[in-house]
Amino acid sequence: xxxxxxxxxxxxxxxxxxxxxxxxxxxxxxxxxxxxxxxxxxxxxxxxxxxxxxxxxxxxxxxxxxxxxxxxxxxxxxxxxxxxxxxxxxxxxxxxxxxxxxxxxxxxxxxxxxxxxxxxxxxxxxxxxxxxxxxxxxxxxxxxxxxxxxxxxxxxxxxxxxxxxxxxxxxxxxxxxxxxxxxxxxxxxxxxxxxxxxxxxxxxxxxxxxxxxxxxxxxxxxxxxxxxxxxxxxxxxxxxxxxxxxxxxxxxxxxxxxxxxxxxxxxxxxxxxxxxxxxxxxxxxxxxxxxxxxxxxxxxxxxxxxxxxxxxxxxxxxxxxxxxxxxxxxxxxxxxxxxxxxxxxxxxxxxxxxxxxxxxxxxxxxxxxxxxxxxxxxxxxxxxxxxxxxxxxxxxxxxxxxxxxxxxxxxxxxxxxxxxxxxxxxxxxxxxxxxxxxxxxxxxxxxxxxxxxx
Numbered sequence: 001x002x003x004x005x006x007x008x009x010x011x012x013x014x015x016x017x018x019x020x021x022x023x024x025x026x027x028x029x030x031x032x033x034x035x036x037x038x039x040x041x042x043x044x045x046x047x048x049x050x051x052x053x054x055x056x057x058x059x060x061x062x063x064x065x066x067x068x069x070x071x072x073x074x075x076x077x078x079x080x081x082x083x084x085x086x087x088x089x090x091x092x093x094x095x096x097x098x099x100x101x102x103x104x105x106x107x108x109x110x111x112x113x114x115x116x117x118x119x120x121x122x123x124x125x126x127x128x129x130x131x132x133x134x135x136x137x138x139x140x141x142x143x144x145x146x147x148x149x150x151x152x153x154x155x156x157x158x159x160x161x162x163x164x165x166x167x168x169x170x171x172x173x174x175x176x177x178x179x180x181x182x183x184x185x186x187x188x189x190x191x192x193x194x195x196x197x198x199x200x201x202x203x204x205x206x207x208x209x210x211x212x213x214x215x216x217x218x219x220x221x222x223x224x225x226x227x228x229x230x231x232x233x234x235x236x237x238x239x240x241x242x243x244x245x246x247x248x249x250x251x252x253x254x255x256x257x258x259x260x261x262x263x264x265x266x267x268x269x270x271x272x273x274x275x276x277x278x279x280x281x282x283x284x285x286x287x288x289x290x291x292x293x294x295x296x297x298x299x300x301x302x303x304x305x306x307x308x309x310x311x312x313x314x315x316x317x318x319x320x321x322x323x324x325x326x327x328x329x330x331x332x333x334x335x336x337x338x339x340x341x342x343x344x345x346x347x348x349x350x351x352x353x354x355x356x357x358x359x360x361x362x363x364x365x366x367x368x369x370x371x372x373x374x375x376x377x378x379x380x381x382x383x384x385x386x387x388x389x390x391x392x393x394x395x396x397x398x399x400x401x402x403x404x405x406x407x408x409x410x411x412x413x414x415x416x417x418x419x420x421x422x423x424x425x426x427x428x429x430x431x432x433x434x435x436x437x438x439x440x441x442x443x444x445x446x447x448x449x450x451x452x453x454x
Contacts, residue, residue, distance in 0.1 A: 004038060006031040006402070006448060007055040010064030013071055013429045014396040015383040018318065021375050023425045024396065028052070029070075031402045035204055035448025040398055067410030067418075069432065072394050073133025073403035073446060074338040075385025077298035078239075078277040078327025080138045081149055081162075082107045082116075084123040087331040095245050095307045095332075100174065103331075107140045107165075108177035116145040117152070123330075124149075124156045128452040130337045131405035131441045134159040134385065134393055136239055136275055136298070136327070138212055141165050141179050143188040150196050150207050157451035159205040159403070161237055161389070163212025164192040168223045179223075186226040193234050205401070205447035206391070208237055215241035216252050216263055228268025237273045237389075239298075240264065243286070244278035246309045261286035261295075270295045275388055277327060280304060280312040287320050296323035296388030299380060301344035303329035311352040314345065314380075315370050325385030326377075338381045339436055345377040374433050406443040407432055414439045 008029040016022035028041040028051055041048050055061040064070065083103060090102050110116045127135055135153070139146035139162055146164035153160025166189060168179040179185035189211065196209035211231045213219045219227075231238045243249045243260040256263045261282060264270050272294035279297045282290065290297065299314055318324055326341050327333075333341065349372045355365025386394030393401045409416040409432065416431050432440075444452035 004030040004060075005033050006060050006062065007051065008062045008064070008070070009052070010068060010070050011425065012396045013069065013378075013432075015375075015379045015394070018379045018384065019373075019376060021378060021426070021429060023429070025425065029396065029402070031448045035402050035446075036392075037396065037398055037400050037402055040396070064406065065408075067408060068442070069407045069409065069428070070396065071131070071405050071407055071432070072382040072396055073405055073444065074131050074381045075134040075325055075389070075394055076127065076132045076328055076338055077136045077275050077296070077325040077385055077388060078138075078300055078329045079123075079127070079135050080330055080332070081120055081123055082110050082140050083331035084126070084336075085119050087336070088334045089331070091306045091332075091334060094247070096247055098307070104174050104177045110140040110142050110145040113145060113148060116142075116148055120149045120152050123336075124152050124158055124160075125452075126336050128156065128158055128444050129441065129454070130339070130438055131444060132336075132338055133403040133405075133444065133446045133451075134161075134389070134391075136161045136210065136237075136389070138163055138165055138214070138239065141167055141177065141185075143192050146192055147195050147199075150199055150209075154199055154203045154207050157205060157446045157449050159207070159393070159446060161208040161210050162196060163210035163239055164189055165212050165214050166223055166227060167214045167218040169218055169220045172217050182220055182222045182226070185223055186230065189227065190230055193230065193236060204449070209234075210237040210239050211269075212238075213240045213269065215244075215248060216255070216260060217248065221267075224264075224267040224269065231271065231273075232268055235273070237275070238269050238271060239275050239277070240269065242276035242279045243281035244308055245280070249281040259283065259286050261289050265289060265293065273390060275325075277329065278304065278308055278312070279317075280308045280310045282317070287317055287322060290317075291321045294323070296325065298327035298388070299324055299345065300327040300329035300333055301341055301348045302335055303327075303333035305344065305348065307332050311348045313352065313367065313370055314349060315372055323384065323388040324380055325388040326380045337438070339433065342374070342377040342381050342433055345380060346372060346374055374430055378433055402445055402448045404445045405441050407436055407440050408442045409440065411440055411442075416440070
């Protein structure tokens with residue numbers, strides 16, 4: 001009977017579907033040596049009590065205490081790692097000005113590996129402490145610093161998908177911060193891919209290289225074409241920004257006489273392993289192309305409120321069969337917490353459905369059927385992110401990675417308002433999603449390894 005590396009007992013919340021959660025009350029979760037969930041056992045199952053008896057009292061048995069609950073680890077599909085150093089800064093100016101006045105000068109500093117290590121070390125630890133177990137990262141143009149970020153993910157136990165950013169167009173990027181030339185950008189990207197693949201052999205949780213054109217405005221046609229070929233050659237993940245704002249969307253239309261989605265697709269950058277950030281201005285043919293190619297959307301609701309000039313119709317795109325997950329978009333989004341982005345995703349969707357201009361009649365004010373529920377937003381942060389990355393993560397079920405956060409609702413300094421001993425478990429789930437703070441996250445596990453505790 002004693003065949004598993006770890007056995008956990010407790011009540012868990014996971015996504016049943018994109019619309020509703022599954023409540024697993026007092027279940028057992030058996031974790032194997034690879035850090036995968038080998039068995040999920042309900043209290044009424046015949047092996048429940050024999051398993052309990054075999055493991056109770058042993059160091060590899062973990063029983064949650066009263067008021068503690070299991071959630072899947074969160075999956076953040078869009079983080080600009082260097083921008084952690086400017087989070088909360090200058091969010092009141094337009095995107096183009098923000099990039100050139102604040103962001104590019106900051107990112108240029110990551111040529112200094114000591115500075116890069118200081119920022120990246122703190123960021124990875126902060127995201128783990130916020131319950132985020134998998135992250136899709138933009139680094140900078142610097143190959144060595146980008147590899148350092150991947151190494152820190154490996155060392156700290158986070159599942160990291162890391163991209164060395166390509167910005168090679170001299171006409172669009174500042175002289176002090178860009179790739180020296182197109183050829184070097186492509187050579188560096190290929191060397192980065194190979195180095196990260198070697199690093200990945202040393203870890204259980206997975207570290208992945210990502211082909212990363214910053215966005216079309218920062219890249220020459222030659223670079224975009226070369227990156228598409230590298231993605232195909234190595235079957236690599238791809239990430240970029242797509243139709244984020246009026247400015248970015250308009251720039252691509254002026255340059256190519258087509259929308260971002262079709263321009264990216266022409267360069268081989270929309271594929272099953274592609275995740276595009278924002279996508280607020282996709283039209284119907286764009287959305288159909290995403291569904292057809294298997295390209296996912298990283299929805300960044302906090303950041304979009306500052307820089308996107310619109311509210312993305314998440315419910316509409318989801319109904320078309322597009323995979324969608326959530327991103328913090330540090331630092332266009334000020335918060336490192338996907339809890340905050342889950343909440344904002346619900347709020348923004350309600351504002352889109354109800355409309356925001358009170359001078360219009362109610363029936364003309366909004367976009368019908370736009371709202372999403374807290375269950376749906378939770379799905380985006382967990383299972384939706386896993387599906388966007390085509391990885392077995394984001395659900396607490398058999399053959400998925402044991403990536404979890406243990407939430408304590410009874411913590412004296414951050415107690416949730418649960419006063420009825422028999423409170424409905426779905427109600428408790430909702431209170432966790434709306435009210436939990438980082439201190440409520442007592443432990444975080446990735447691939448069966450504890451990576452954070454407080």
